[in-house]
Structures are given as structure tokens and as C-alpha cells.
Amino acid sequence: MRKINVFDTSLRDGEQMPGIALTVKEKLEIARQLERLGVDIIEAGFPASSPGDFQAVKEIAETVKGSSITGLARAKKSDIDSAWEALKSSAEPRVHVFLATSPIHMEHKLKLTPDQVVERAVESVRYAAEKFPHVQFSAEDANRSEWPFLKRIIEAAIDAGASVINLPDTVGYRTPEEISKLFEFVTENVKNIDRAILSTHNHDDLGMGVANSLAAISAGAGQVECTINGIGERAGNAALEEIAVALQIRSDYYQAKTGLKLSELKRTSALVSRLTSMNVPGNKAVVGANAFAHESGIHQDGMLKNKETYEIITPELVGATSTLPLGKHSGRHAFKTKLNELGFSGSDEKLQTIFSAFKQLCDKKKEVTEDDLYALIADATDDQ
Ligand code: KIV
Ligand code: ZN
Numbered sequence: 483m484r485k486i487n488v489f490d491t492s493l494r495d496g497e498q499m500p501g502i503a504l505t506v507k508e509k510l511e512i513a514r515q516l517e518r519l520g521v522d523i524i525e526a527g528f529p530a531s532s533p534g535d536f537q538a539v540k541e542i543a544e545t546v547k548g549s550s551i552t553g554l555a556r557a558k559k560s561d562i563d564s565a566w567e568a569l570k571s572s573a574e575p576r577v578h579v580f581l582a583t584s585p586i587h588m589e590h591k592l593k594l595t596p597d598q599v600v601e602r603a604v605e606s607v608r609y610a611a612e613k614f615p616h617v618q619f620s621a622e623d624a625n626r627s628e629w630p631f632l633k634r635i636i637e638a639a640i641d642a643g644a645s646v647i648n649l650p651d652t653v654g655y656r657t658p659e660e661i662s663k664l665f666e667f668v669t670e671n672v673k674n675i676d677r678a679i680l681s682t683h684n685h686d687d688l689g690m691g692v693a694n695s696l697a698a699i700s701a702g703a704g705q706v707e708c709t710i711n712g713i714g715e716r717a718g719n720a721a722l723e724e725i726a727v728a729l730q731i732r733s734d735y736y737q738a739k740t741g742l743k744l745s746e747l748k749r750t751s752a753l754v755s756r757l758t759s760m761n762v763p764g765n766k767a768v769v770g771a772n773a774f775a776h777e778s779g780i781h782q783d784g785m786l787k788n789k790e791t792y793e794i795i796t797p798e799l800v801g802a803t804s805t806l807p808l809g810k811h812s813g814r815h816a817f818k819t820k821l822n823e824l825g826f827s828g829s830d831e832k833l834q835t836i837f838s839a840f841k842q843l844c845d846k847k848k849e850v851t852e853d854d855l856y857a858l859i860a861d862a863t864d865d866q
Pocket of ligand 1: 622
């Protein structure tokens with residue numbers, strides 16, 4: 483099994499989501515939980531972007547020692563200096579330098595020629611490598627870049643001292659098949675690629691962030707960049723919890739594993755949701771409130787007989803619990819089990835009366851609570 487490094491960017495790319503602004507204290511609380519979860523690398527922020535971000539990265543670097551801490555820097559000396567000041571006390575100082583490599587970004591955003599972009603990348607990676615033991619170079623918008631140019635700039639960055647090369651799908655444009663081909667091309671054609679770890683970083687604009695990350699892992703990526711609950715710019719980033727659980731449940735297919743303590747996933751998701759005020763949709767894979775809830779009668783009956791009938795992930799794996807919420811689709815088997823849990827031990831005839839009253843109530847109310855069930859039991863008993 484290949485070990486995949488998990489690089490969490492909830493505190494940097496995730497925090498770029500409109501509506502999120504975390505305090506230093508909140509960032510520290512999330513970083514500690516990410517450490518408990520077993521994340522390999524925490525991108526704690528972008529030190530040169532604001533005094534608050536600088537302070538957060540510095541405090542996290544000083545406090546969190548179980549994960550490697552990194553910070554983002556544009557390909558310029560002042561950003562790298564700022565990152566060094568914030569990160570120098572971390573266990574393994576690591577900087578994340580990025581520069582765009584796609585024609586549209588180079589021409590319209592950077593207003594630089596491809597030769598100037600290579601020159602700036604080399605100069606910054608070399609400068610960063612004089613201070614940091616680990617330097618990651620990201621070719622921003624790599625997935626819309628020309629492959630011969632990517633090959634050239636990656637080779638130059640590795641020669642200048644980069645130990646991680648990240649190929650982001652910055653605008654969430656690619657499909658899993660296309661991402662696979664890019665990673666295969668880089669693995670097979672870039673000189674000295676074995677001196678660096680290849681990383682994948684995918685946005686979710688077309689809803690393919692997680693699928694693209696898994697495809698890149700299959701095609702050779704040794705690091706995956708993601709966020710808790712998929713928070714991030716626009717439609718967000720690939721969701722950490724979905725990638726981690728897919729690798730675990732389908733280890734037969736991916737032949738790769740993470741070092742995460744998966745039972746911390748639900749708690750991490752809840753903390754990030756609470757501190758960012760970004761609600762997790764009920765039907766969100768792995769951490770949504772309904773991810774382990776079974777309402778229909780046929781499913782509840784199957785679950786009561788053997789959980790594997792309808793659950794491929796055990797809720798305990800991610801620190802959640804399974805529920806059989808009672809609603810209009812529920813059947814007699816789950817209903818009887820629930821009533822017995824509430825202390826009902828009457829006859830089958832009485833059970834049938836309560837079940838009929840319950841179905842009528844379901845047509846009037848979205849959610850039938852335990853209090854409603856106690857009331858139905860009491861009504862049936864009073865009628866005697
Ligand atoms: O999406 C992106 O390209 C980024 C880079 C800074 C890595 O977030
Ligand atoms: Zn990004």
C-alpha cells in the first residue's frame with residue numbers, strides 16, 4: 483500500500499470562501515483538531531496577506547508539533563521572508579510557493595513571458611530552499627497549462643530545490659481521465675521527478691474535485707490537498723473526509739492509504755462547520771446528518787437484519803452513529819424496535835393500532851419525535 487500525505491488547506495484555501503473569517507484563536511482550535519485527526523501537513527494561512535494571517539500561522543507553528551505546518555507565498559522574496567518569520571519555529575519548516583503557468587494567467591494576470599515565469603519560479607524556489615528544509619512549488623492553473631511548458635518549469639523547480647510539485651486544477655475544469663493523463667505524462671517525462679513528491683489540488687466547479695483527486699492518486703500523486711467539508715473558493719475544494727474514506731473503503735482498488743485517524747472525521751467536520759458558520763448539507767457524503775440515516779421501511783428492515791445490506795461505511799469508522807429515523811416511509815419492523823426501546827411491550831393488536839395512528843401523523847408532520855411516540859402509546863393505552 484502506498485502512503486499518501488494529506489495536506490489540509492482548510493485554513494488557507496478554505497478560508498478564502500466568501501463569508502468565512504476565522505480569528506487567530508479559532509484557527510488554532512481547528513489546527514489542533516487537524517493534528518488530532520493525523521493530517522500530515524497543515525497549510526495554516528498566507529503570512530504575507532495580513533497581520534492576522536501572519537499571527538495565526540506563527541502561533542500554529544509554535545504550538546502544533548504533530549503535523550508539519552506550511553504557509554503560502556507568492557514567488558517573491560518578501561512573501562518568502564514573511565513565511566519564514568511565521569514558520570521558523572515549526573518542527574519541519576515548509577513553504578508553499580506558487581506561480582501561474584497557464585497561457586491565460588501568464589499573459590493577462592502576471593503580464594510575463596513564459597521565460598520570465600521560469601526565471602521567477604527558479605529564483606524564488608532557490609531563495610526559499612536556502613531557508614526552508616521543504617519547499618513546495620505549485621504551478622497555479624497547471625491543468626490549463628501547456629504540457630511542454632509544465633515539463634520545463636517542473637524540471638527547473640526541482641533543480642532549484644523544490645521537494646514537492648503541486649499541479650492544481652485551480653478552476654475545477656478537468657475530468658478524472660484528463661487529470662490521470664497529466665499525472666502520467668509528468669511521471670513519465672519529467673527529469674528527476676523521483677526527487678519530488680507529486681501533489682494534487684482540485685477545485686469543485688464541475689463537482690469533480692474528489693474524483694479528480696482520487697484519479698491523480700491512482701496516476702502517481704503522493705500528496706493530496708483538500709479541505710474539511712470541501713470549503714474553499716467558489717464551489718470549494720475537494721473534501722478531505724470523502725477522499726480519506728474512499729481510500730479506506732476502496733483500498734482494494736486504490737492500493738493506497740492515509741495516516742489519518744478516521745474516527746476523528748465527524749468531530750473535525752462539526753468543529754469546522756461551527757467555527758466557519760458553513761452548514762454541512764444533510765446529504766453530504768461521510769459527514770452529513772443523513773449519511774447514516776435510513777428512513778424507508780425496506781432499508782430499515784434490511785438494516786435490522788444485517789447492517790451491510792445498506793451501509794458500506796460503518797458510522798463508527800468516522801466517529802458517527804447510525805439512525806433509523808421514523809417517517810412516512812418507515813415500516814413495522816423498525817417501528818416495533820423503536821417502541822420496544824421506549825418501553826412498549828403491548829400486544830401485536832395494540833402495536834397495529836399505534837402504527838396506523840403513527841402513519842396518519844406522518845402525513846401531517848415532517849418529523850415524528852419520541853414525544854409524539856410516547857403520546858401515541860399513551861393514547862392507545864387510554865383507549866382500553
Ligand atoms: O487552486 C490553486 O491553484 C491554489 C494554489 C495557490 C495552489 O490554491
Ligand atoms: Zn486552490
